[in-house]
Amino acid sequence: MSITATTEPAEQAGQEHFDAIIAADQRIEPRDWMPEKYRRTLIRQISQHAHSEIIGMQPEANWITRAPSLKRKAILTAKVQDEAGHGLYLYAAAQTLGITRDEMTMQLIEGRARYSSIFNYHTPTWADMGAIGWLVDGAAICNQVPLCRASYGPYGRAMVRICKEESFHQRQGFEILMELSNGTPEQKQMAQDAVDRWYWPALMMFGPSDEHSPNSAQSMAWKIKRFSNDELRNRFVGMCVPQFEALGLECPDKDLRFDEETGTWITGEIDWDEFNAILDGRGPANTQRLRHRREAHESGAWVREAAAEYARKQRERDQQPIAA
Numbered sequence: 618m619s620i621t622a623t624t625e626p627a628e629q630a631g632q633e634h635f636d637a638i639i640a641a642d643q644r645i646e647p648r649d650w651m652p653e654k655y656r657r658t659l660i661r662q663i664s665q666h667a668h669s670e671i672i673g674m675q676p677e678a679n680w681i682t683r684a685p686s687l688k689r690k691a692i693l694t695a696k697v698q699d700e701a702g703h704g705l706y707l708y709a710a711a712q713t714l715g716i717t718r719d720e721m722t723m724q725l726i727e728g729r730a731r732y733s734s735i736f737n738y739h740t741p742t743w744a745d746m747g748a749i750g751w752l753v754d755g756a757a758i759c760n761q762v763p764l765c766r767a768s769y770g771p772y773g774r775a776m777v778r779i780c781k782e783e784s785f786h787q788r789q790g791f792e793i794l795m796e797l798s799n800g801t802p803e804q805k806q807m808a809q810d811a812v813d814r815w816y817w818p819a820l821m822m823f824g825p826s827d828e829h830s831p832n833s834a835q836s837m838a839w840k841i842k843r844f845s846n847d848e849l850r851n852r853f854v855g856m857c858v859p860q861f862e863a864l865g866l867e868c869p870d871k872d873l874r875f876d877e878e879t880g881t882w883i884t885g886e887i888d889w890d891e892f893n894a895i896l897d898g899r900g901p902a903n904t905q906r907l908r909h910r911r912e913a914h915e916s917g918a919w920v921r922e923a924a925a926e927y928a929r930k931q932r933e934r935d936q937q938p939i940a941a
């Protein structure tokens with residue numbers, strides 16, 4: 618029997634099963650047949666997401682020792698630890714698709730994988746911790762809540778826990794800004810400056826406009842993605858408008874307007890050249906972020922070696938015959 622004769626019907630049956638699961642809004646699990654492009658798309662998306670969580674620890678960890686009080690240090694430490702956890706759940710989800718964590722790590726530290734452009738900006742003041750929590754984690758929530766229903770089971774389930782933790786991150790950022798905004802004029806100005814720095818980059822986190830986002834349509838057909846980039850971005854802006862008012866801060870988008878017809882907020886022009894430059898590695902902190910990640914990997918080599926050796930000894934011990 619030829620290979621084609623045996624694989625084709627099997628593949629066709631797999632495809633039919635896959636299509637039926639997607640159509641019924643159920644979940645694809647690691648044991649299920651899936652189209653190769655679906656698998657690759659998920660590996661790319663989930664690993665990029667994991668890398669973003671891990672690299673994203675850097676701009677905030679940078680402030681842990683300088684946070685203004687013991688309470689603020691404890692909160693920021695917990696938040697940064699959460700991000701490490703998010704990275705780990707996501708690497709574990711990607712591993713179910715047939716890639717190893719080592720491969721993903723090498724792709725990142727050799728500059729072959731992408732992570733969110735937002736983490737290539739600097740955090741010069743304490744208020745940046747507020748702006749990151751409020752805007753960056755806030756944008757992440759808008760992007761990620763629909764991913765809890767992603768068609769790939771391990772990804773959707775990882776997102777449920779991540780989203781719960783992200784809402785705490787968003788609240789802690791908002792609270793930092795609220796306190797600064799109600800403080801001295803200098804503190805209020807520091808909050809405004811940080812929001813001015815992070816607002817536009819946070820809008821870019823949703824990715825290019827729908828007409829320039831070639832993979833979006835396929836990801837929506839596969840029910841990995843549920844809403845378009847622009848829909849999510851507009852929803853995020855709509856959430857921010859009353860929060861700007863509550864904070865007593867100005868929105869840096871002077872062209873922001875409410876469209877009565879569609880009932881959504883429409884943003885002013887986004888500087889996509891800046892976004893593309895950062896994606897190409899030319900952002901303010903790209904080199905620093907990757908160098909730091911590479912050094913952390915190298916200095917952790919002894920931990921990995923010790924763990925591997927311990928596992929080898931355990932296996933050896935398990936294989937020894939039990940003494941009579």
Ligand SMILES: [Fe+2]
Binds near residue numbers: 699703779783
């Ligand atoms: Fe996170």
Ligand SMILES: [Fe+2]
Binds near residue numbers: 754757782783786
């Ligand atoms: Fe977060």
